[in-house]
Amino acid sequence: MEPVKKRMLISTIAIGAAVLSVLAVFWLASPRVPDARTTPGVGATLPGAGADPYVLDEVGPEVPTLVEYLDFQCPSCAALHPTVTALRVQYEGKINFVVRQFPLPGHPHAMDAALAAEAAGQQGRFEDMYSKLFENHDEWAAEVGPQAGTFRNYAEELGLDLAAYDAAIEDPATSERIQADIDDARRAGAQGAPTFVLDGEVLQLQEVSDLTDALDSA
Numbered sequence: 282m283e284p285v286k287k288r289m290l291i292s293t294i295a296i297g298a299a300v301l302s303v304l305a306v307f308w309l310a311s312p313r314v315p316d317a318r319t320t321p322g323v324g325a326t327l328p329g330a331g332a333d334p335y336v337l338d339e340v341g342p343e344v345p346t347l348v349e350y351l352d353f354q355c356p357s358c359a360a361l362h363p364t365v366t367a368l369r370v371q372y373e374g375k376i377n378f379v380v381r382q383f384p385l386p387g388h389p390h391a392m393d394a395a396l397a398a399e400a401a402g403q404q405g406r407f408e409d410m411y412s413k414l415f416e417n418h419d420e421w422a423a424e425v426g427p428q429a430g431t432f433r434n435y436a437e438e439l440g441l442d443l444a445a446y447d448a449a450i451e452d453p454a455t456s457e458r459i460q461a462d463i464d465d466a467r468r469a470g471a472q473g474a475p476t477f478v479l480d481g482e483v484l485q486l487q488e489v490s491d492l493t494d495a496l497d498s499a
Contacts (some may be wrong), residue, residue: 291406327346327379328443328478328481329469329480330348331469332461333405334379334381335380337369338376344376345375345376345499346379347468347478348467350469350471350475350478351381351466352383354391354394355391357474358415359415360477362477364489368492375496380411381414383462385478387475392456393432394428395431395459396432396450397433399455399459400445400446400450401441403445403449413438416462424474433447461470469481479496480499
């Protein structure tokens with residue numbers, strides 16, 4: 282290779298490497314979208330999902346959106362959880378599935394459980410805590426004393442940043458997000474938990490087939 286061409290090739294490679302280095306710095310420095318709830322505005326495109334929802338299964342606004350308002354301590358919610366999980370598999374790719382929190386005042390551990398799910402959600406692990414709370418429902422739901430420590434143990438088992446978890450539990454904004462879900466549930470017409478809303482309409486369910494029939498019709 283001629284000396285001049287060789288020098289030009291080396292210069293070109295050097296410039297390219299410098300450009301890649303600069304781009305890498307900007308990429309590393311750029312803020313990340315937190316994997317907590319949906320990206321702002323996404324949930325608003327799903328009928329009946331409300332603002333700032335947890336969208337566990339997202340296909341798009343062209344398919345039906347099923348919203349579950351739930352209370353983690355509620356026996357009915359816990360009993361129905363395996364069915365909901367199976368329905369998510371059955372209708373995978375056909376529906377959006379959204380979770381909103383609706384802790385009821387008659388359940389003394391419901392708010393602490395909701396806070397635990399929210400705190401996990403702020404670290405992108407809402408669904409993991411959602412599953413853990415239901416899978417271990419028998420361990421804590423019937424206990425008399427406070428269960429916040431139990432939920433913190435779950436956070437530790439999930440490998441969450443416990444300092445960030447504790448800060449989220451204490452942050453009034455976390456409780457406010459739960460209250461926003463409660464307010465939306467009441468506006469939607471929820472009377473108890475679980476309440477299912479399909480494309481903005483509350484479903485009146487007597488058995489599981491009522492839910493599958495509604496989904497099939499939608």
